[in-house]
């Protein structure tokens with residue numbers, strides 16, 4: 001499996017991307033040296049603390065950064081074949097418009113900020129079909145109804161004539177998904193696509209995403225706070241913290257062998273039935289604001305293992321296993337020692353504190369080799 | 371005409387959290403907004419502390435608005451884009467002439483800190499925030515006026531689990547200190563389970579099941595609730611869920627099927643479900659369900675047990 005992935009064509013290749021806030025005296029980086037790639041037909045999950053830059057990162061792939069931000073360093077390459085790869089970070093707005101919705105499509109986190117309240121749902125769904133695929137009005141309407149059924153929207157014919165404010169939160173979200181998959185994109189970026197959906201409809205949406213991935217070979221970047229969803233859908237997971245990737249690996253790597261203290265803290269905060277009546281665990285403190293980010297590890301102010309070096313130098317992403325990387329001085333130091341497969345959690349046990357249960361490791365590994 | 375919410379009766383006790391779950395588009399936000407007096411019901415009564423507050427004739431509207439707060443599902447639409455966050459949070463205090471400028475300032479600071487955002491966010495606009503940051507501002511704004519009753523519509527859906535834990539802990543603390551009452555709407559069943567004393571399950575504008583949280587969680591009776599509960603991720607997030615996948619089409623809420631509204635997707639649908647609309651009735655102490663499977667005439671207790679095990 002993993003061997004295949006290495007050989008498969010990279011459809012998206014982000015190299016050392018840096019996104020900054022414009023017009024400030026100090027250079028404040030919202031996204032700070034991120035490298036990521038997605039192969040054809042692969043699903044990459046991105047998780048991380050609220051405000052760490054996931055949405056900004058995904059908007060940059062479509063040339064849709066907020067006005068206050070700009071790319072200042074790094075590259076974003078997109079292409080279904082290597083010789084056709086295009087530098088998205090260099091394209092002009094006009095060229096980007098041709099790609100957006102057709103080749104790279106996005107489900108936005110905030111449906112209301114991207115759906116136009118003064119246009120009918122029908123217009124907004126059929127626009128891409130007519131523009132990119134040359135459908136006639138009738139053809140596009142028929143296709144839109146088909147798409148609405150796919151994403152589980154009732155009364156599709158009537159919906160075409162309604163406006164976004166007349167829909168419930170989850171209905172808007174599904175309209176967005178219908179728009180995104182309308183033109184069979186090569187890459188689908190889905191930013192929290194199921195937050196407003198109940199689990200039964202969520203299951204249906206996941207089915208739709210699997211379908212386009214398996215049948216059309218669409219690659220997916222899935223951003224979500226729902227770790228169960230991420231575990232279920234993704235081939236690989238990238239964990240972001242304060243604008244940087246701090247850990248990347250397979251589902252089993254992240255859930256059963258998490259190495260970075262932030263990843264471990266995050267997994268520990270998942271509420272489960274046994275938490276009822278107890279206080280929930282949360283990582284103490286808050287993410288440093290942009291102007292407080294230092295030269296060292298951004299997690300240092302909240303990390304119980306922080307050492308002298310953590311505050312002075314930025315840890316680099318380094319391998320801790322096959323296809324598993326993390327950026328933490330503590331872990332890297334230990335991880336490279338031969339034959340040492342204990343992880344951070346095990347070591348913490350030594351200090352009398354269980355950081356994260358890793359008891360079902362075997363099962364998790366099975367899931368990853370699916 | 372579309373009835374977003376149809377013939378619903380619920381009561382919420384002081385100091386409790388009532389969880390509200392249900393299919394997307396079934397009317398949860400509508401019910402929440404009616405409860406918080408943001409929408410007028412077309413029929414029926416709304417009682418707060420024994421007083422009918424439905425209709426505009428009721429006294430103390432302003433006072434009620436202060437005591438009952440609503441946290442919007444979509445924070446983007448509820449935060450004025452022209453105001454900075456500091457002003458957005460201070461505004462409710464100002465409108466109600468509460469506190470001196472310095473007191474208001476420090477109250478805003480405290481509130482920002484308790485939701486994990488620092489002072490610098492005072493000078494931001496709503497569009498300059500991430501999804502989860504905006505959501506937290508929505509909650510903070512509702513809490514500024516020390517309300518008694520809070521309707522929380524998907525309040526933590528855009529938060530990572532660590533910040534979510536922080537916000538849920540905050541809500542629990544406030545509830546204990548000030549004996550606040552919550553109506554908590556969410557699709558995340560683990561979160562609803564953690565927060566709620568009782569839970570109500572809605573389907574197509576109606577409440578189909580209601581009961582003590584633990585009871586409903588352990589013994590879901592309505593086939594829709596059973597499907598929901600079956601898909602709760604287990605202890606470990608990475609574990610696969612054994613979902614009951616619902617078949618059949620979602621009905622059009624403006625043309626609700628005859629009989630039981632769930633019958634188009636229910637694996638137990640039988641003759642009676644086509645002709646007769648089930649009503650919400652107590653099956654056990656404090657646990658009511660609206661489904662023919664549970665009315666005494668149609669099944670003996672043993673059969674009920676079998677149906678339940680078969681469907682789980």
Ligand SMILES: Nc1ncnc2c1ncn2[C@@H]1O[C@H](COP(=O)(O)OP(=O)(O)OP(=O)(O)O)[C@@H](O)[C@H]1O
Pocket residue numbers: 021030048049050051052053054055056057066067068109497498499500501502503528529530
């Ligand atoms: N238009 C803007 N101007 C200035 N700062 C912004 C703007 N939009 C976002 N930010 C800041 O950039 C950072 C990254 O935001 P982003 O929306 O990417 O976070 P996120 O990881 O998607 O978070 P969430 O999980 O809460 O959606 C945040 O700290 C946010 O406050």
Ligand SMILES: Nc1ncnc2c1ncn2[C@@H]1O[C@H](COP(=O)(O)OP(=O)(O)OP(=O)(O)O)[C@@H](O)[C@H]1O
Pocket residue numbers: 165166167168169170171196197198372374392393394395396397398399400401443623
């Ligand atoms: N302003 C409106 N005009 C017309 N119909 C509306 C309006 N607002 C909501 N509706 C309809 O009322 C029904 C219930 O909507 P509501 O927002 O209460 O659902 P919900 O249970 O909150 O769903 P979700 O979980 O997706 O947020 C939906 O079918 C919706 O289309």
Ligand code: SF4
Pocket residue numbers: 260261262297298299300301303304305306307310315327328329330331
């Ligand atoms: S580098 Fe240091 S501060 Fe950062 S996560 Fe590792 S131990 Fe903690």
Ligand code: SF4
Pocket residue numbers: 592593594630631632633634636637638639640643648660661662663
């Ligand atoms: S009344 Fe009939 S159709 Fe409705 S939930 Fe019960 S068994 Fe299913």
Ligand SMILES: [Mg+2]
Pocket residue numbers: 054055056109191500501502
């Ligand atoms: Mg976001």
Ligand SMILES: [Mg+2]
Pocket residue numbers: 168169170398399400443523
């Ligand atoms: Mg809603």
